[in-house]
Amino acid sequence: MEELERLRSQYNKKAAIYITLGVVVDILLIILTRNLELARLNITITILVVGIKVAVEKDKYRKYYKENFVKNILEDIYDRVVYNPTKGIEERVLSSTGLIRTGTTYRSEDYIGASYHGINFEQSDVDITVKQGKSSRTIFKGRWMIFDFNKRFKSNVMVAQKGFEAVTTRSMISRKIHSVDKISTESESFNKRFDVYAEEGHDAFYILTPVLMERIMRLDMSHKGQLALCFHNNKLYVGINDKKDFFEPSMKLSYGDNGLGYEDIVDSIKDELYEITSFVDDLALDDDLYI
Amino acid sequence: MEVIIFILVVIIALVCAYIGLLNALNVAKVKIDEASSDIDVALTKRYDVLTKMIDVVKGYTKYEQETIFKTIELRKNMSISEKNEASKAMDENVAKIHALAENYPELKASENFNTLQKAIADVEEHLQAARRFYNANVSAYNQKLVTFPSSLVAGMNGFTKKEFFEAEAAKRSDVKMDF
Numbered sequence: 413m414e415e416l417e418r419l420r421s422q423y424n425k426k427a428a429i430y431i432t433l434g435v436v437v438d439i440l441l442i443i444l445t446r447n448l449e450l451a452r453l454n455i456t457i458t459i460l461v462v463g464i465k466v467a468v469e470k471d472k473y474r475k476y477y478k479e480n481f482v483k484n485i486l487e488d489i490y491d492r493v494v495y496n497p498t499k500g501i502e503e504r505v506l507s508s509t510g511l512i513r514t515g516t517t518y519r520s521e522d523y524i525g526a527s528y529h530g531i532n533f534e535q536s537d538v539d540i541t542v543k544q545g546k547s548s549r550t551i552f553k554g555r556w557m558i559f560d561f562n563k564r565f566k567s568n569v570m571v572a573q574k575g576f577e578a579v580t581t582r583s584m585i586s587r588k589i590h591s592v593d594k595i596s597t598e599s600e601s602f603n604k605r606f607d608v609y610a611e612e613g614h615d616a617f618y619i620l621t622p623v624l625m626e627r628i629m630r631l632d633m634s635h636k637g638q639l640a641l642c643f644h645n646n647k648l649y650v651g652i653n654d655k656k657d658f659f660e661p662s663m664k665l666s667y668g669d670n671g672l673g674y675e676d677i678v679d680s681i682k683d684e685l686y687e688i689t690s691f692v693d694d695l696a697l698d699d700d701l702y703i
Numbered sequence: 704m705e706v707i708i709f710i711l712v713v714i715i716a717l718v719c720a721y722i723g724l725l726n727a728l729n730v731a732k733v734k735i736d737e738a739s740s741d742i743d744v745a746l747t748k749r750y751d752v753l754t755k756m757i758d759v760v761k762g763y764t765k766y767e768q769e770t771i772f773k774t775i776e777l778r779k780n781m782s783i784s785e786k787n788e789a790s791k792a793m794d795e796n797v798a799k800i801h802a803l804a805e806n807y808p809e810l811k812a813s814e815n816f817n818t819l820q821k822a823i824a825d826v827e828e829h830l831q832a833a834r835r836f837y838n839a840n841v842s843a844y845n846q847k848l849v850t851f852p853s854s855l856v857a858g859m860n861g862f863t864k865k866e867f868f869e870a871e872a873a874k875r876s877d878v879k880m881d882f
Contacts, residue, residue: 563828596839613734614741617839618832 413674416481417667419473424663427466434462477661478522481674485681486524494525497659500536501556509642509649510592511570516548517541520556522659528689529698534558535688537658538651551577554637554653557688559697561648567611568592569619572640573632574607576653599625605632619643624695631694635687650691658684724856731844735865738837742786742868743777745830746793750777752826753793756819760800763810783866790830797823834868841865 438458442451478497486493500520506512519539526533540552570592595608595616602625610616632639637654659681665671692698753775775792778785804811845864847853 596843598835598839598842613738613836613839614829614832617835618829621828621831 413667416473416477416661417671419476420661420663420667423469423473426469430462430465434458474661478659481661481677482522482659482681485678486526486685489682489685490526490528492527494523496523497521499523500538501534501558505558506538506556506649506651509570509644510568511572511640511642511644511649512540512552512651513542516543524688528692531692531697532560533688533692552651552653553655553657554651555656555658555687557650557652557691559648559650559691561643561646562697562699563619564646565615565619565643567615569608569610569616569643570641571606571608571620571628573605573638576638576640576651597625598622602629605629615643627695631691634690634694648691648695648697652687658687720852721856724853725860728844728847728853728857728860728862731840731847732862734840735837735844738833738840739783741833742830742837743781745826745833746777746786746789749793749823749826749830750775750789752819752822753796756800756816756823757796759813759816759819760803760807760810763807763813763816764803783868787869838867841867 435458438451438455441454445451475497482497483495486495498521500523503518503520517540520536523536524534535555535557538552538554538556539550541548541550592609592611593613595610595613596603597608597617597620599622606628608616608620628639628641635652635654637652637656640651640653642649662672667673667677775789775796777789781789804816810816848857848862848864
């Protein structure tokens with residue numbers, strides 16, 4: 413804990429120093445040169461250099477936290493777990509669902525592969541950005557999870573909350589995989605909240621039973637952020653676009669005797685894992701009636 | 704001249720709208736036919752599994768209960784009401800099998816029987832899905848027949864309402880609790 417706190421304080425101190433130095437240098441250069449173009453260039457370079465320096469310090473701190481705390485806690489909770497803080501679910505895996513549009517930049521980290529109540533799952537944090545003119549915009553920031561699903565089906569079924577930005581439009585889905593139809597279920601409230609696309613209408617109704625639709629709506633209400641689900645290759649893919657990064661250490665609160673203890677770290681990681689396991693429990697994915 | 708062009712544009716627009724609405728009605732009809740054949744597939748699968756289950760039951764009950772099972776016929780081009788009747792007959796046979804299993808513990812413990820029970824649960828889920836899919840398409844089609852302007856086109860071309868594939872009557876009646 414002492415080393416963690418040392419790295420946290422070091423990061424905060426260095427960040428403050430770099431930012432202050434950067435501002436002072438820029439102001440001095442503006443006063444001395446009185447050249448606006450040069451000043452603009454200086455400010456850009458300063459922001460880049462300071463940004464890189466701060467990011468390097470932050471990475472050191474995050475890496476230590478993940479390799480020494482997150483990994484150990486995960487190994488205590490799960491019998492067999494694979495955790496990789498620097499890698500995540502590959503872009504081609506999510507792209508193969510046809511549900512999500514991958515953008516200019518795809519970044520994923522914090523890969524977990526484990527089993528809960530006999531259901532194998534994988535999860536990782538994912539960031540997807542797209543270019544808009546000269547700038548870029550984040551269309552997805554959150555987590556993707558992949559679960560074993562307890563029914564066997566032939567075609568893809570996609571369910572996305574209305575307004576889920578990273579979801580491809582129907583025409584784009586059609587081009588990526590086989591042609592899909594938009595499905596209206598018999599539940600008006602479900603149809604109002606979610607768009608459903610399927611290659612085969614039968615599979616959509618086979619998977620989306622009234623009970624499952626009710627559970628999905630309840631889960632949606634209990635999670636912040638937008639939800640998308642894809643039933644693909646006998647697995648369930650779940651995306652939650654909630655702008656959150658998981659398994660991140662505290663930047664502001666200190667660790668140690670006067671601050672957060674080891675138990676606090678364990679509790680916070682368990683809370684984050686609950687987000688994953690709640691899908692297994694609430695969707696009854698461990699119900700093996702149909703296997 | 705402008706008036707003539709305007710009238711021509713209106714006529715062309717009306718013709719395009721008419722063709723569009725007619726096509727939509729025909730597509731809806733085709734979707735109902737596809738969903739109907741989906742029900743056929745599900746009923747056939749259910750019939751096959753049920754036949755195997757009845758054979759297993761007969762083996763254990765030494766053919767004592769042979770006559771209690773309803774005879775079911777599945778033919779090509781059955782109407783929806785005929786499919787409903789076949790499905791209800793299968794429901795009755797499934798209920799009888801479960802009731803018999805309570806009286807024959809060896810049957811209930813049989814691995815073969817348990818595997819078939821799981822199989823029948825899955826085919827019933829598929830039949831439910833086929834039923835819901837069919838009814839969703841019938842609902843969409845019937846709505847077109849009663850809403851303007853597709854109701855006009857439907858009336859002009861002799862489109863008629865389709866019937867739904869009903870839920871099992873037993874499941875709709877009150878459940879008698881007997882303690």
